[in-house]
Amino acid sequence: MSDDVDLSKERLTAEQLGIKVARRHILLCCDQTKPKCCSKEVGLAAWDFLKARLKELGLSELGGIVRGKANCLRICSGGPIAVVYPEGAWYAGCTPPVLERIIQQHLIGGVVVREHLIVQRELAGSHLEDD
Numbered sequence: 001m002s003d004d005v006d007l008s009k010e011r012l013t014a015e016q017l018g019i020k021v022a023r024r025h026i027l028l029c030c031d032q033t034k035p036k037c038c039s040k041e042v043g044l045a046a047w048d049f050l051k052a053r054l055k056e057l058g059l060s061e062l063g064g065i066v067r068g069k070a071n072c073l074r075i076c077s078g079g080p081i082a083v084v085y086p087e088g089a090w091y092a093g094c095t096p097p098v099l100e101r102i103i104q105q106h107l108i109g110g111v112v113v114r115e116h117l118i119v120q121r122e123l124a125g126s127h128l129e130d131d
Contacts, residue, residue: 016061023064024107026050028094029073029081036072037079042095046080049096053103065107075118090118 014020028050030043037043047069051060059065073081078092082102089112091102098116105111112120 017066018060018062018064019066021062021064022066024087025066025068025085026102026107027068027070027073027083027085028099029070029075029079031069032072036076037081043080046094046096046099050099050103053100054107057103057108059103059107078118081118086122087112087120088122089113089120091116092118 028043028047029037030040030047032040032043035043050067054060054063054065054067057063060067073083073090075081075090075092080094082091082094082099083089084091084102084106087106089106091098091113093116094102098113101113102116105113
């Protein structure tokens with residue numbers, strides 16, 4: 001068995017998802033195995049809104065915003081919880097109206113939504129260079 005791994009399929013998927021052109025990545029805590037920060041219904045409603053709204057605005061895929069559904073972001077109250085990178089902005093109460101503000105002000109405008117901000121911490125470190 002070789003240590004070489006063929007990543008061509010995964011790289012193609014990443015390209016189709018817009019990873020190479022992404023300006024921001026939003027992770028939303030929803031669809032939890034054991035709902036703690038909010039009910040499963042509230043979390044899934046927030047996810048459905050986020051997914052549809054990003055698509056409607058042309059921000060998904062090659063539009064520069066990558067979204068991800070997280071089972072748990074470990075802040076188990078005040079949810080749904082979201083985090084936006086590269087700014088490392090952690091948000092509480094991410095219902096559809098709050099997500100709309102985050103989309104407009106932060107994801108599009110680049111301005112953190114202070115009223116819903118739990119904490120902000122950019123991750124430090126280097127990144128891998130493109131092949």
